[in-house]
Amino acid sequence: MRGGDGKPVVWAVVMALAIAGSASAGTKVDLNGGLYPQFMADSSGTSFFLMAAEADVTARISTKTRDLATAVLQLWASAPMPDWTMGFHFGEAYVMVPLGLRLPSIRFGQAVIPFGLLADYDTHAQIVQTQYARTLGLRLDPGVGIQGDLRKTAYALWVSNGTGPYLMDNNRNKVVTARIAPKFVLGNAEMTWGVSGLAGVLPYWPVDSMRFQMWGAWHYQMKYRAALDNTTDWGPATFRLEGVMGRDSTLSGPRVYGYYAEVRYAFVNWLEALAKYDGYHVVNQGSLRNLSGGLTVYPFKTQAIDIQLVYGEDWTKTAIRNERSWNVTSQLSVRF
Amino acid sequence: MIADYRLQITDCRLRRGLIAVMAALAVVLLVQPVAASLCVWRSPDEDIAGIYNADSYKTVFEDIGDSMRARIEEKLGYELDPDETQFKFFPVFKAEDQVGTVMTHAGKGQFGVIEVVVAVVDTGTGAIVKAVRIQRDREKAKEAIRSKEFLGQFKGMTSADGFEIGTDLNTAEEGAERSSQAIANAVRKLLIVYDEFNAPGGSGTQ
Numbered sequence: 001m002r003g004g005d006g007k008p009v010v011w012a013v014v015m016a017l018a019i020a021g022s023a024s025a026g027t028k029v030d031l032n033g034g035l036y037p038q039f040m041a042d043s044s045g046t047s048f049f050l051m052a053a054e055a056d057v058t059a060r061i062s063t064k065t066r067d068l069a070t071a072v073l074q075l076w077a078s079a080p081m082p083d084w085t086m087g088f089h090f091g092e093a094y095v096m097v098p099l100g101l102r103l104p105s106i107r108f109g110q111a112v113i114p115f116g117l118l119a120d121y122d123t124h125a126q127i128v129q130t131q132y133a134r135t136l137g138l139r140l141d142p143g144v145g146i147q148g149d150l151r152k153t154a155y156a157l158w159v160s161n162g163t164g165p166y167l168m169d170n171n172r173n174k175v176v177t178a179r180i181a182p183k184f185v186l187g188n189a190e191m192t193w194g195v196s197g198l199a200g201v202l203p204y205w206p207v208d209s210m211r212f213q214m215w216g217a218w219h220y221q222m223k224y225r226a227a228l229d230n231t232t233d234w235g236p237a238t239f240r241l242e243g244v245m246g247r248d249s250t251l252s253g254p255r256v257y258g259y260y261a262e263v264r265y266a267f268v269n270w271l272e273a274l275a276k277y278d279g280y281h282v283v284n285q286g287s288l289r290n291l292s293g294g295l296t297v298y299p300f301k302t303q304a305i306d307i308q309l310v311y312g313e314d315w316t317k318t319a320i321r322n323e324r325s326w327n328v329t330s331q332l333s334v335r336f
Numbered sequence: 337m338i339a340d341y342r343l344q345i346t347d348c349r350l351r352r353g354l355i356a357v358m359a360a361l362a363v364v365l366l367v368q369p370v371a372a373s374l375c376v377w378r379s380p381d382e383d384i385a386g387i388y389n390a391d392s393y394k395t396v397f398e399d400i401g402d403s404m405r406a407r408i409e410e411k412l413g414y415e416l417d418p419d420e421t422q423f424k425f426f427p428v429f430k431a432e433d434q435v436g437t438v439m440t441h442a443g444k445g446q447f448g449v450i451e452v453v454v455a456v457v458d459t460g461t462g463a464i465v466k467a468v469r470i471q472r473d474r475e476k477a478k479e480a481i482r483s484k485e486f487l488g489q490f491k492g493m494t495s496a497d498g499f500e501i502g503t504d505l506n507t508a509e510e511g512a513e514r515s516s517q518a519i520a521n522a523v524r525k526l527l528i529v530y531d532e533f534n535a536p537g538g539s540g541t542q
Contacts, residue, residue: 236447
């Protein structure tokens with residue numbers, strides 16, 4: 001099932017060749033990156049590690065009057081997390097081809113599934129994560145799709161393997177994801193409402209085995225999901241809400257639902273507090289819930305460096321487990 | 337299980353090491369690293385249609401060297417942010433003719449980042465503001481700082497004009513002086529940078 005384990009090396013080679021080729025052709029290539037050391041404490045003790053070091057390569061091909069294509073490669077190194085968990089956060093590798101103004105852009109490669117909050121919320125360097133790991137089982141997936149804006153409404157359609165990043169397609173099924181998201185400004189609030197639908201074969205874990213996700217997918221199963229999401233900037237407060245419901249296996253299979261609520265409040269431009277509560281329930285099988293609170297500090301006169309500190313409590317309730325756990329995580333993010 | 341895991345970890349480390357080496361080689365040989373440019377242009381279609389009624393745009397990233405940084409900072413009267421080693425320009429075209437340039441900037445407001453979009457035209461003597469828009473912010477006075485009354489003040493301004501809130505420009509509303517000044521600073525900074533690059537990525541006059 002994990003026959004694509006050599007993919008990161010392939011990506012590295014492709015990246016080097018792409019850079020060499022495009023640079024020699026005069027195309028602009030930019031390099032950005034980030035370092036994310038973390039300190040973590042929980043009931044089993046404390047640990048310090050480099051959560052990840054990433055390099056982001058962007059290559060752009062343009063004519064005199066328009067961009068023809070943009071290639072994005074996100075590479076990671078020095079990551080202690082097992083592959084599947086790492087694949088939640090790192091590994092974007094796609095080409096975007098804009099068809100022109102008022103027309104969609106075509107995207108193909110390995111990219112974030114445009115489902116729910118994932119479409120707009122970049123969680124890859126955040127301690128706090130939305131509920132995609134439980135509701136979908138992945139964040140990045142190889143595929144092809146279109147995206148664009150019609151006035152103030154964003155839309156996206158994405159057809160992908162459903163295998164997760166760096167893996168060969170292991171079945172003939174495809175995952176189809178669609179999202180439409182109008183944006184409004186109402187007084188001092190700017191809000192985006194998104195409606196998403198997804199159907200296809202995706203990695204599957206029983207609710208009492210979600211903690212083994214780091215080992216990768218053991219099974220793949222049909223999933224149907226629908227989501228309503230909201231992002232609102234209301235003055236210094238930012239709200240992110242997401243509700244997901246669906247079925248596993250077949251439309252008559254187990255019913256699942258999830259919810260996510262996050263609020264961030266900026267006291268000043270260098271200090272922000274956050275709180276979030278989320279839950280994932282499989283009817284008659286169990287539930288996973290999390291409550292987190294924390295702070296983000298921008299200690300210098302730049303957005304490139306921040307320090308996050310988050311305390312979280314998890315509740316697991318299944319047929320065989322009923323437990324509560326806690327953890328404290330601090331992360332220094334340095335983007336360059 | 338544990339032995340398998342250790343083998344997997346070793347395998348992972350080998351592959352990650354190779355990735356790191358390949359990436360480092362590529363970087364050293366071919367790419368000039370640039371600082372994080374955190375402000376994307378979120379709604380090019382809407383902005384271009386609303387401001388220029390144009391057909392297309394392209395993306396130009398320009399790095400600033402030490403000497404240009406010094407000149408920009410001298411004109412600004414204060415230092416650029418540490419991560420401002422690159423600026424983004426989006427020349428806008430109607431058919432084959434350039435009709436203007438859009439620039440974006442993420443500046444610190446009172447409560448967080450204010451993402452400012454500045455659209456300019458160039459008559460050959462430098463950039464002249466055609467329109468200013470706010471594409472994201474977390475300010476309490478969101479409605480006021482996005483109002484036509486406030487943003488309309490910038491139309492026609494050049495880098496030689498005064499940008500002091502309370503002196504040269506009106507505040508968006510009482511109590512929003514810091515937010516207003518952050519936007520004014522962003523506009524002035526982009527005009528100075530544009531002029532310093534002398535019509536970046538485009539043909540000059542429009």
